[in-house]
Amino acid sequence: MTNSSLLPSSTLLDLGPDFYDPVEAAKFPRLELRYYNPSLCDQLRWGASELKTHLGEFQPVPGSLPQPLALRYHGHQFQQYNPELGDGRGFSFAQFKEGDVLWELGTKGSGQTPYSRRGDGRLTLKGAVRESLATELLESLGVRTSRTLAFFETGEELQRNDEPSPTRSAVLTRFSHSHIRFGTFQRVTYLQQTAQLHKLFAYTREHLVRPPFENAFTQKGEVTELFTQVIHRTADLVAQWMMAGFVHGVLNTDNMNITGESFDYGPFRFLPHYDPTFTAAYFDQSGLYAYGEQPHAVLWNLHQLGFCLRVLEPQLNLEEIGPYYQNVLHAKARAHLCRRLNIKSRGEDHDEALLIALFDFLAESRAPFERTFFDFYRGRNVSPDSLPAYQSARAQEFMRQWNDYQIANANHAQDPYFTRTAPVTLLIDEIEAIWDAIRFRDDWGLYQYRINELRAMRGLYGHRGHA
Template sequence: MASQNPLDISTRFSQLPSAFFTAVKPQPLVNTRWMAWNASLATQLGLPHFAPTDDLKHQLVGEAEHPLFSPLAMKYAGHQFGSYNPDLGDGRGLLLCELSDSTGTVFDLHLKGAGLTPYSRMGDGRAVIRSTIREYLCSEAMAGLGIATTRALGMLASDTPVYREKQEFGALLLRVAESHIRFGHFEHFFYSDQLAELSLLADKVIEWYWPELSSAEQPYAAMFQQVVNNTALMIAQWQAAGFCHGVMNTDNMSILGQTFDYGPFAFLDDYDPNYICNHSDYQGRYAFNQQPRIALWNLSALGHALSPLIENKQIEAALGQFEPLLQQYYSQHMRAKLGLHNTLAEDGELFVTLFELLEQAKPDYPRFMRGLANIDKDGEQAVIDLFIDRPAATAWLNRYLARCALERDEEGMAVPADERCRKMRMVNPKYVLRNYLLQNAIDKAEQGDYADIEQLARVLAAPFDEHPEDEMLAQLPPAWGKGMEISCSS
């Protein structure tokens, strides 16, 4: 790092052999302007808390060269809807550099929508305002929920026309992630028989992200076990939060187990385990209730790609841990959401009957969970009124409250309802990024009004708080906004 530069910049990925990437300069858009700037994340990375202008802005968006940036497009492959595709890579985004925050954690700074690369295939290398807003706000919403995710430093609109189903305008997203390495990176080197590069990539993942594993008896096997663990935790978080990713291809799976590549995602409105949020997913491969199974499928694909480095029995042993880990993490999250921290024999049946009730009645999932957390303030009727079959809801709720009465603290004392509910409100959000809220923000932003983006970002950074001035954002979705199917097109 140059001593006169205030940022702690590195370009470690660009030091890898040429098989890993192609150096590409960003192709500027016309008349770029800020739609949003993430002040808290910027401060963490040593950047100004206000949206930069002039020199730094021009460098961040590729309108001018930064002396310490080394923009590059990564090469990877992946299984897309179950079929292997060798012709993938960064087709519209560039890794600019890595930045270290005040704790020494290193983050990739990635410019999405930067133009054509050798991996663009038939695409134009651009992103549009619509998809950029979706990724910016959802990554911040996931961070607010405490779910492992990439982040977004800022986003910009432009006057450059981009053609999808209709003419839209180009946009840029400054994505921040601890890593942009995907399962598909390992698949690329495995299937192209570049085994030295495969080994080097594994070495770098251990060195950069889990250096403590280098002293393990089998470092590569330990690395794979870490990926399995992190992925199980991420999927458990998704399922508990009612989050649907929409396109769980292996090239969209982060090696660190962080939510990555936001496309046709959705949070559940009405509880429907079969919900498909991606209108291109004709077979329901990536339906909400299929996400755990697909995560294991993807981990198996990664394990196969690592087979030159890890014995098959070790791969199988790690994969065998996925479902127990997923169940463990999911149980922890759901118990916290229901305020049940003790483990009793009858709990299994209580959970079974809960999900039977939810699947049959399909109440609004976020409102139901928050309603349970607010029983001390709003009463039982507010929960019961979410159901058409009120007798069935009442019967389950009575059973649940009787179980809550058996909760004991560390000293063996009964847990008061208000204390239980207070803790439940810390894990059951009042505010969820519903697709209709996103669509409203997108419609306004395309007319140059970014106020909804700012409001949503502020509220979703603290989704468990009351925010009485923003109460309208907690309303149930209108009929047109329920169960929206979203396009992959961006």
């Protein structure tokens, strides 16, 4: 995001009341600001007072949405269709325009809505801590992610099955381009509301996935042009996840953003070492959303979106989704490999060979995933021979190829971050240690220290892309 001003907007109202329900935010007994994003607050020109007014008390932003809107959507959850979804503990709160680019504030833990079902509409403080850490690290690793704008501790005691209870509460606001999901398209398709599907497509094309477009499909038309762009962005995101060692955990279609942004962080994990079977969610017993299955799961989700868009353009050939997606995924994986290693591309064949050599080495050695990318960041003044895992034959083959590459950015390589002996990571035991300090002693020092470390990495692995 540039330094241009953000102007309040209310374009979501253009969709009409069939897409949302006006709701009231919860009234919290306490509002204690625990986290905020300084760069976003500067863009919004908000200080502590505005954060409390708008993101704690949820008083409307003048010129934006007049009241919170809980969005309606359906979705496949673990590939089983569920027509009883929707914003159950959050809402779209405000929108802003930056030139032609739309931004939106969405909440988590802001109270019950018509879609809460048996839930209390609340977010645990641990959940807010985890999401803020995830978005900080993903942004620093160059992943196209929503960002956490702020969260408040709210002074309630919550009962949860997956946390020692009672546990503390919070309300979080994320900053992203949109909260229109694949499941938003699925809902109006399921209900056979073709006129609303046309309206949703037009809104998406005008505000979220805008031309110019390429068209990777045989059939030409507005729908295939937009779908091509969605596939491209989504494949790019998956490649970013894979090169970051990130496991989202719950890749349901209602967690897939039409803009190609990563968002909605629940049981995420970062890989300790390369393991394609590694899962993030304890309830993912089948490994459907394991690290190595993420590309396949997302492709399946894109097919579900394709079924919806084919209503608008019946000649859309869904068999063309897979080949195009795979081509983009592999091309982006090579590009993000080069970005993460600070090397200049040597062309498709050499880059593909390097990618294969790296993951062969990681699979054999079980070397620490992020540590490997850190140690082999080109131009770093530390010899990558500090781990026994680097002495294997496959490691040596990777290094032989790696040595043929030129450095991409010498200035980045000299950054103080790369004088560290180890990278900044967010493995599960580290997150639990941060949370234990908060839970048992109300000590936020370790959390803030890690946030500062994550921000110090910003830009070294590439900049976050925007729509």
